Amino acid sequence: MIQQKLREIAKELLMKKEVDLIIGFGEGTLPLRATPIFVRDPEEAERIIWNSFCENNLATYLHKFDRFKVGLIVKGCDARSVVALNLEKRFKNNPPFLIGVPCQRMVDRRKVKKAVKGEILKALEEDDRIIVEGEGFRVILKRDDFLYTSCQVCTHRTPVQANVLVDQPVEELPLVESHPDMDQFESKSLEERWKFFENEASRCIRCYACREACPMCYCRECFVDSSRPKWIEKGLSPSDLTFYHMVRAYHQSGRCSGCGSCERACPMEIRLNYLTQKLNRDAKELFGFEVGINPDGPPPLSTFETEDKQDFIK
């Protein structure tokens, strides 16, 4: 039903020329995958799909397509990124038209792959089940057991500030109270935290997939690419890798919607969300701020007030 509605809305927007193109999801070429598609022709709206494999945050394309009027299909987290980008005044000329899908939470393809012995050749979603098939096996999995952790903890599945919602808002309750990776990280001693962080970062190949997948990473020149001044070397030394990941995370303070796209994009399966989730928790505790909920409030780290807490200065 959601899928049909998306196609209808997309078709209408394109026919009425209210947008230049629709960015949504189409059928992927791999099992458990959907792929971003860019629809300009109303007739092509039929290619748009919706299922639990629509894992990308399509807001990242708004920078690449900033010369166009974009109709963007968004989940709750994606919409929050757009709100956050709007606060940073990214859409002076062409604010996107948001087609919001109250999200059913997305399926973690890696969790599914690890649960099944043998190569998955086909994957289907039927109601609350994921059916995976391969050579000589057919396994039925309970969808809710294979969700992304960032989706399990999500409390804003219904897109805020959407121009149109394709379905009724969903109940805003998390399946898991707080991110287990973050809890674990918080419970460690400083020394253990550093060891964990360094070990995760050590697998980094500096492909910058985490950066490119993230809608909030849009600097004209990222600090890692700058040669004058050169903030960081280009290699894989532990100091460079930890430096990159530390700065990437800190640049997300009070800006990250927790969509999990960075971690999903990483080919080396580096855990990244524990850091950004921790920063989100800090922003909430220190400033009562949640990213992308209030369309007017200034982001906490872009503003200064004399009443701001200063007890961290010692």
Place this chain on the structure above:
Amino acid sequence: MKFKLEKRDFKPFLQSLIDGYDLYAPVHLAEGVPVYRKMGRPDEVDLSLLNPQKSLKEVFFPQDEVMFRYEKVDQETQMVSTEEVKRERVVLGARPCDIEAISIIEEVFSGREYTDIYFLNKRKATTIIGMACHQPLPTCFCSSTGGGPFVRKGSDLFLIDLGEAYLVEILTEKGEAFKKNKFFKKTSAKNLQLAKELEEKASKKTDSTIPVKGIDQKLDQWVESPFWDRVHEKCISCRVCTYLCPTCHCFDIMDEALNEKGQRVRNWDSCLSEFYTLETSGHNPRATCRERTRQRLMHKFNYFPKIFDRIACVGCGRCILYCPVNFDIREVIKEINAK
């Protein structure tokens, strides 16, 4: 020359390699994330996954590599070269696609005009023990690009997993140095037959229908084609495909220096990066993702075949498997072929 290597002898065999050589083999950095590394102990070797995320090229062409070190001492500059490979090396567990990719890079790095001593020294000092693929992945299309899951080309020795044992084939002069290894036993006709059956089965599994034939000529007319206006759209300009690609071989040279001391380093570079072609003036001849995506595909399927008479893709499927947005090079090849 064919032998049998019992599985129970495998660890001692690995130890014998570690004792005599620098042994490079796949090791898991985390669950499901293998890479090639120099082995310290036999039980680090993990052949459970078909192809490591990062390809074999890393063993010959590391992602970051010191070219030489320098230091100024009493007004004199001292340089230390890092060209030399001090110990003979063995690679174990590499698959035919990755081995073929090394020969592709070698074509470039052993050119008539330029030779890359860092790569070639490592290549010369390395014996490759290849390994047959019994279970090619659905994303594998080596059979389309001139390879196959049991292709021996480039291997000095070749292992075929028979279950209880490996069948060891010695294929080159370099490989002959191993024929006296005490763990290599006489093999039986039954084992040879089994290996043959496995080969036939595996060969049917990889996709041989990806139409790369003639793609280079077709692309001759395509530099300004509107085709490129759409192909790049979903690309987010990360470097996953180029860094994980076993044939991509671009690098960037930097000095890492502080005060009187430093080193010259080369790091992998990627044509998908905006900064790859950025000129000092500020002009960028490949200004957008459109030109950069075109470069990646044209280099593999048009420019490279013009010079070296073969495409620069071995069908390993990594760029398909690990792309964050499911950019599928097979689809692009099919589209080009269909036009």
